[in-house]
Amino acid sequence: MNKEIATPTRTKDVLKKHGFHFKKSLGQNFLIDPNILHAIVAASGCTPEDGVIEIGPGIGALTEQLAKQAKKVVAYEIDDRLIPVLSDTLAPYQNVDVIHEDVLKADIEALIATHFGDVQHIHVVANLPYYVTTAILMKLLQDTLPLKSITVMIQAEVADRIAAVPGTKAYGSLSIAAQYYAEARTVLTVPPTVFIPQPRVGSAVLKLDIRETPAVTVEDENWFFRVCRACFANRRKTILNNLTQNLVTKGQKDVALRGLEMADIDPKRRGETLSLQEFACLSESLCTCLN
Numbered sequence: 035m036n037k038e039i040a041t042p043t044r045t046k047d048v049l050k051k052h053g054f055h056f057k058k059s060l061g062q063n064f065l066i067d068p069n070i071l072h073a074i075v076a077a078s079g080c081t082p083e084d085g086v087i088e089i090g091p092g093i094g095a096l097t098e099q100l101a102k103q104a105k106k107v108v109a110y111e112i113d114d115r116l117i118p119v120l121s122d123t124l125a126p127y128q129n130v131d132v133i134h135e136d137v138l139k140a141d142i143e144a145l146i147a148t149h150f151g152d153v154q155h156i157h158v159v160a161n162l163p164y165y166v167t168t169a170i171l172m173k174l175l176q177d178t179l180p181l182k183s184i185t186v187m188i189q190a191e192v193a194d195r196i197a198a199v200p201g202t203k204a205y206g207s208l209s210i211a212a213q214y215y216a217e218a219r220t221v222l223t224v225p226p227t228v229f230i231p232q233p234r235v236g237s238a239v240l241k242l243d244i245r246e247t248p249a250v251t252v253e254d255e256n257w258f259f260r261v262c263r264a265c266f267a268n269r270r271k272t273i274l275n276n277l278t279q280n281l282v283t284k285g286q287k288d289v290a291l292r293g294l295e296m297a298d299i300d301p302k303r304r305g306e307t308l309s310l311q312e313f314a315c316l317s318e319s320l321c322t323c324l325n
């Protein structure tokens with residue numbers, strides 16, 4: 035019987051057999067530690083009734099573990115050189131479909147409709163290409179897909195920012211954007227040695243449990259996110275200064291002040307101290323004051 039794809043010897047054999055060379059520009063750092071893969075699958079909470087969307091299967095190391103655990107796996111891979119490799123390595127698994135496409139251009143909603151009609155829950159599980167981590171996560175969250183969870187290996191520093199709480203250095207507009215849609219936590223930190231080639235940064239597995247409804251209620255999501263981004267534009271400045279310099283025009287300082295007062299927020303506070311609820315309140319009151 036074949037060893038698991040993720041074992042260092044099997045990975046090297048697969049790479050040699052197909053004459054594969056890594057492309058740094060595609061964020062190709064393959065996992066070569068089966069224990070880490072088992073931990074990722076366990077953290078995802080995926081069951082034999084569930085479907086999984088994987089992004090960037092590489093040579094199929096994680097895909098194989100997901101195929102053993104889930105009812106169905108669909109994996110998006112951008113690199114055409116990996117498509118024949120995956121046909122080879124994943125041949126024993128009948129419940130896997132590989133789609134040769136850039137996930138950022140993919141219509142995932144349509145894919146879910148065609149591929150996952152008969153599963154209980156849908157999870158995203160991936161060792162993401164680090165050069166597009168944020169773009170992929172924001173697409174998955176903002177498209178409001180019917181997902182139960184997202185479990186991804188990403189740079190540790192980005193995982194920290196996504197899961198950060200108010201009052202910490204890592205807390206910012208990315209924390210808010212993600213936590214608006216999901217509960218976020220880091221489940222595992224991982225050293226570079228479990229990858230080939232080794233990335234130059236530390237990695238972590240982030241778990242996002244998608245909320246049934248967003249964490250806070252706002253009239254206009256785009257405006258809410260604009261207010262948040264403006265408040266973090268210059269972290270050393272007060273909320274009032276950030277709002278007057280990045281959201282409302284200078285002549286509207288009184289509008290910003292009234293909005294802050296209505297939301298019961300001290301204008302001298304800094305953006306990083308505000309909770310999601312306070313940002314929601316501020317975005318609603320500023321909207322009222324501006325109209």
Ligand code: SAM
Nearest residue numbers: 063064065090091092111112113136137161163
């Ligand atoms: N899942 C494999 C593993 O854990 O060993 C490989 C993970 S590697 C970090 C990232 C993978 O994503 C590579 O296979 C790369 O070719 C693929 N990839 C990069 N950009 C992509 C994109 N925009 N859409 C789909 N796949 C992409």
